[in-house]
Every structure is written in structure tokens, then in C-alpha cells.
Amino acid sequence: MASGLTARLAEARDFVRAALRPVPEVLAAVDLGSNSFHMVVARHSHGQLTIIDRLREMVRLAAGVAENGRIDKEVAARALACLERFGQRLRDMRADSVRVVGTNALRHAHRKQAFLERAREALGHPIEIIGGMEEARLVYSGVAHTMPSEPGKRLVVDIGGGSTELIIGEGLTPLDMESLQMGCVALSERFFRDGKISAKRMERARLAARLELEPVQAAFRRRGWDACAGSSGTVRAIGDSIRALDPQALSITPAGINRAIEYSIDAGHTRELKLEPITEDRRPVFPGGLAILAEVFSVLDIKDMRIAEGAMREGLLYDMLGRYQREDARELTVRAMQQRYHVDLE
Known part of the structure; x- marks a missing residue:
């Protein structure tokens, strides 16, 4: 294990020794998530990034990856049509530097090379499929760069379409990362494929989430944190729904989650989830995300969670910026891992 870790650290160290290059004026990041595809474009000026364009389309790629790993033709067509639109926008914006990453659904898809080649042609840029830990690192970077700086450790929770990332970090540096x-x-x-929502189904979904969380419970609770933030669309939709049910709610709390669960069970079906924050394309995946967040709160004993503005795509932008400025966020992670595992690369 130590030799493998040393090799990964050495590879990351070699990467960050690349020569300094001028920062492009326009940078773009594309996140091919298991639920939604996102694109964010930013302008670099005077050392700062300013977001100038955002696009999001719910593709639900994870639902189109069969048990044998094949990507469903209809879902693939939907994904490629989305990437055509993204590619045209990137050309219109004249983005100088673009990074495109695929996450959990593409990690687990088999015989995907033909799809990736067509996706690259549609988008105009190559696609990098990243591992769960790299996804967690980028999520934390996006949150840490877009939330006010504060002392102490921060727990970040990101519920995606196919995986959930948990990260504890301090400042801009992640300390513990997991991808579930x-x-x-x-x-x-x-658990909710036909759209029906019941107390029994919700409990079964929560049990499945609990079983995934239990192996990391002790380590995360032992590390501890001072503040908690949730990122991406699932957490935001739940937080906004809680606020719609209780306008006095300023953050996500266990009581708010319970209220959202009661509302969902009373609705009885995903098509009856009529709160404004639960958009039509969000309804089919809302109960699953709610079950996960409920168990994250329960297993880790979270009392309060704020909603972060940034997520993995913002993390990609700051990662790109760091590479040009030789302040690669991965270097900070490498140093933290060196200290934690007592690895000497010299």
C-alpha cells in the first residue's frame, strides 16, 4: 500500500513541476455527472475568476447504464445532443482552456469507447474520466474557494447521481475524503422507480444508504468538524424545499429533513411533488437524494448544513487556474497526504 501511495504522490508531484504558463483569458469546465451535465465558463482578470456563463441539463446518465455496463442508446443520444449544445456554446465563448471530466456513471460503464469518441466529437474536447477521490478533491476545492473563509475544519457533502462524496478539510486543503x-x-x-413514495420504501432506501455510510462513520466522527456545507443540485433542491415548507428555515437541519420526508410520503408519488424547487426533471430522483441526505445527517450526527454556491465544476476551474499559476491544489493535497502517511518523496 505504501509503495502505491508513494507512486501516486510522486506522479502528482511531477505534474505540479510543470513550467509556468500565462493564464488564458477564458477558462471552461464541463462536468459530465451521473445525473446532470454542467458547464461553467469564467473570465480571468487581475488574478480573479468571474463566472460569465453556466449551462445545466439533466441527462440522468446513471439511469442509462445497464447492469452489464452498456449505455442505453436513448440516454446516449440525449447525452450527445446535450454535448453538441455545450460544444457550440464553448465555440461561441471562445474558451481558451477547457477541461472535461466524467464521473461515476462513466467510471462504471463498459464498452464506452465509442460513446466517448462521439462525445469528444460533439463537444470538441477530450473527456477525462476521474476517480472518486479526485472527484471528492475537486468538490472540496469548489466549495472552499466559493464560501467565506473561516477557522476550523469543514465537512462537505456532495450527493451526485451515482456517488456521494464526503470531505473534511481545513482552509483550501482536504484532510479526509471518501467517495461512496x-x-x-x-x-x-x-426504490422509487415507479414513482410511488411510501414510508416503507423510504425506510428501505435509508437503510441502503446507512449501510454505505457505516464503514466511514467512525473515522469521520473522530476527525470532527466545525462547520458543514452541502453542494450540488440534490442538496440545493432539498434545502430550497425545506425553506418552501418553512420560510423561517435558514439552513438544512434534521427537523427540516424530517419535514421534507413527511411531505414526500404524503404526496405519495413523485409527480405530486409540486413544491417550486422540485422541478419536473428533479422529481424522479428527489426521494433517493432525500433518503441519502437523511442518513448522512443521522450517521454523522450533523446538526446544521449550509448550502454552498460552488461544486465540482468550480473546483475544476480553480484547479486549472492553479496549474497555470503553479499553485495547483493537488500540491496542497499531496503535502497533506505526505504528512498524514509519513511518506518522503525525496
Whole structure:
């Protein structure tokens, strides 16, 4: 294990020794998530990044990856049509530097090379499929760069379509990271596929989430944190729904989650989830995401969670910026891992 870790650290160290290059004026990041595809474009000026364009389309790629790993033709067509639109926008924006990453659904898809080649042609840029830990690192970077700086450690929770990332960090540096094999699409497909929502189904979904969380419970609670933030669309939709049910709610709390669960069970079906924050394309995956967040709160004993503005795509932008400025966020992670595991690369 130590030799493998040393090799990964050495590879990351070699990367960050790249020569300094001028920062492009326009940078773009594309996140091919298991639930939604996102694109964010930023302008670099005077050392700062300013977001100038955002696009999001719910593709639900995870729902189109069969048990044998094949990507469903209809879902693939939907994904490629989305990437065509993203590619045209990137050309219109004249983005100088673009990074495109695929996450959990593409990690687990088999025989995907033909799809990736067509996706690259549609978008105009190559696609990098990243591992769960890299996804967690980028999520934390996006949150840490876009939330006010504060002392102490921060727990970040990101519920995606196919995986859930948990990160504890301090400042801009992640200290503990986990990527769990559960997401709002996968759990909703498993327990709420026909749209029906009941107390029994919700409890079964929560139990599945609890079993995924239990192996990391002790380590995370032992590390501890001073503040908690949730990122991405699932957490935001739940937080906004809680606020719609109780306008006095300023953050996500256990009581608010319970209220959202009661509302969902009373609705009885995903098509009856009529709160404004639960958009039509969000409804089929809302109960699965809600079950995951409820168990994250329960297992880790979270009392309060704020909603972060940034997520993985913002993390990609700051990662790109750091590479040009030789302040690669991965270097900070490498140093933290060196200290934690007592690895000497010299």
C-alpha cells in the first residue's frame, strides 16, 4: 500500500513541476455527472475568476447504464445532443482552456469507447474520466474557494447521481475524503422507480444508504468538524424545499429533513411533488437524494448544513487556474497526504 501511495504522490508531484504558463483569458469546465451535465465558463482578470456563463441539463446518465455496463442508446443520444449544445456554446465563448471530466456513471460503464469518441466529437474536447477521490478533491476545492473563509475544519457533502462524496478539510486543503457508491439516480431507480413514495420504501432506501455510510462513520466522527456545507443540485433542491415548507428555515437541519420526508410520503408519488424547487426533471430522483441526505445527517450526527454556491465544476476551474499559476491544489493535497502517511518523496 505504501509503495502505491508513494507512486501516486510522486506522479502528482511531477505534474505540479510543470513550467509556468500565462493564464488564458477564458477558462471552461464541463462536468459530465451521473445525473446532470454542467458547464461553467469564467473570465480571468487581475488574478480573479468571474463566472460569465453556466449551462445545466439533466441527462440522468446513471439511469442509462445497464447492469452489464452498456449505455442505453436513448440516454446516449440525449447525452450527445446535450454535448453538441455545450460544444457550440464553448465555440461561441471562445474558451481558451477547457477541461472535461466524467464521473461515476462513466467510471462504471463498459464498452464506452465509442460513446466517448462521439462525445469528444460533439463537444470538441477530450473527456477525462476521474476517480472518486479526485472527484471528492475537486468538490472540496469548489466549495472552499466559493464560501467565506473561516477557522476550523469543514465537512462537505456532495450527493451526485451515482456517488456521494464526503470531505473534511481545513482552509483550501482536504484532510479526509471518501467517495461512496450511492447517488440520487441509483437509489431512486432502486426504490422509487415507479414513482410511488411510501414510508416503507423510504425506510428501505435509508437503510441502503446507512449501510454505505457505516464503514466511514467512525473515522469521520473522530476527525470532527466545525462547520458543514452541502453542494450540488440534490442538496440545493432539498434545502430550497425545506425553506418552501418553512420560510423561517435558514439552513438544512434534521427537523427540516424530517419535514421534507413527511411531505414526500404524503404526496405519495413523485409527480405530486409540486413544491417550486422540485422541478419536473428533479422529481424522479428527489426521494433517493432525500433518503441519502437523511442518513448522512443521522450517521454523522450533523446538526446544521449550509448550502454552498460552488461544486465540482468550480473546483475544476480553480484547479486549472492553479496549474497555470503553479499553485495547483493537488500540491496542497499531496503535502497533506505526505504528512498524514509519513511518506518522503525525496
